[in-house]
Amino acid sequence: MLKCWNAPEEAAAIQWNATIPAMPAMEGRLAGVLEAASARPALVEACGLTMDYPCDGGTTRVVEDVSFAIQPGETLGLVGESGSGKSTVARMLLRLIEPTAGEIRFEGQPLPPASSRQMRALRRRMQIVFQDPYAALNPRMSVRQILAEPFAIHRQPPPEGLPTRLRELLRSVGLDESALARYPHEFSGGQRQRINIARALALRPSFLVLDEPVSALDVSVGAQVINLLRDLQRELGLTYLFISHSMPLVRYLCDRVAVMQRGRLVELGDCLQVCEAPANPYTRQLIAATPEMPLANSRSA
Numbered sequence: 001m002l003k004c005w006n007a008p009e010e011a012a013a014i015q016w017n018a019t020i021p022a023m024p025a026m027e028g029r030l031a032g033v034l035e036a037a038s039a040r041p042a043l044v045e046a047c048g049l050t051m052d053y054p055c056d057g058g059t060t061r062v063v064e065d066v067s068f069a070i071q072p073g074e075t076l077g078l079v080g081e082s083g084s085g086k087s088t089v090a091r092m093l094l095r096l097i098e099p100t101a102g103e104i105r106f107e108g109q110p111l112p113p114a115s116s117r118q119m120r121a122l123r124r125r126m127q128i129v130f131q132d133p134y135a136a137l138n139p140r141m142s143v144r145q146i147l148a149e150p151f152a153i154h155r156q157p158p159p160e161g162l163p164t165r166l167r168e169l170l171r172s173v174g175l176d177e178s179a180l181a182r183y184p185h186e187f188s189g190g191q192r193q194r195i196n197i198a199r200a201l202a203l204r205p206s207f208l209v210l211d212e213p214v215s216a217l218d219v220s221v222g223a224q225v226i227n228l229l230r231d232l233q234r235e236l237g238l239t240y241l242f243i244s245h246s247m248p249l250v251r252y253l254c255d256r257v258a259v260m261q262r263g264r265l266v267e268l269g270d271c272l273q274v275c276e277a278p279a280n281p282y283t284r285q286l287i288a289a290t291p292e293m294p295l296a297n298s299r300s301a
């Protein structure tokens with residue numbers, strides 16, 4: 001019998017299935033991405049990333065020797081139990097925290113030191129969308145101020161002029177320009193996450209880390225945000241690292257998937273292949289715990 005991860009997850013996963021269209025389109029997309037990937041160098045590479053945090057006067061290792069590469073235009077899923085180190089890997093990739101060991105490469109070059117001018121310039125190209133759309137927006141700032149902030153921080157006014165760019169950003173995430181004068185508390189969770197996405201896109205990044213971007217949202221609202229992310233990726237040629245607890249979502253959105261357990265990468269491969277025939281026992285466990293996505297060999301049962 002298939003086990004449930006937990007009841008709310010199960011309910012959510014079943015509804016995700018109802019809200020999201022079927023898989024075949026993604027298979028075609030995967031073939032295209034893999035073909036393109038073989039011809040191009042990686043956009044982002046994690047090489048032996050390791051993180052030790054201080055703990056009880058010593059240190060505790062929360063990420064150990066994690067390596068992967070993400071090709072331009074690809075979506076790599078990162079899954080694993082809570083505390084397995086997914087967000088820590090993401091923060092290291094963006095150099096928000098310094099790895100204890102290992103290297104991050106962007107377009108084939110090692111990331112420069114965190115405080116350097118080159119790194120500040122690179123930050124425009126690498127952005128993150130966090131899980132909690134409430135916490136991520138300053139309640140005292142209007143949407144206009146929130147969206148204008150990245151241009152001020154990076155001292156890079158948009159060539160088309162700020163008002164035009166702000167309108168365009170809102171339009172791209174499905175919001176009306178009347179949102180500009182309003183404050184975060186005047187929006188729903190889904191709308192706030194759209195504002196977060198618009199802010200992340202402001203400086204035209206090429207790489208976005210999506211750290212559980214819909215797990216705080218209602219299922220149907222989350223599905224709309226996922227489809228928005230997918231459309232934006234197509235339109236803007238974005239590359240994603242998509243962190244999630246939901247295997248159905250990962251299967252829907254990702255080209256490849258990396259599985260973490262207790263700080264280590266235990267499996268990395270083509271998303272459909274991993275979902276159909278996981279090589280690692282822990283991945284099998286994760287997939288088996290998702291009720292609407294049984295393992296291939298239990299389908300006929």
Ligand SMILES: Nc1ncnc2c1ncn2[C@@H]1O[C@H](COP(=O)(O)OP(=O)(O)OP(=O)(O)O)[C@@H](O)[C@H]1O
Binds near residue numbers: 081085086087089
């Ligand atoms: N600043 C910190 N200091 C000490 N330990 C930390 C710190 N940040 C994270 N940790 C620990 O590192 C481990 C990995 O945390 P991380 O947030 O990367 O996990 P995660 O896989 O993203 O989990 P979740 O799915 O719950 O978001 C956890 O045991 C966490 O408690």
Ligand SMILES: [Mg+2]
Binds near residue numbers: 087211
């Ligand atoms: Mg996390």
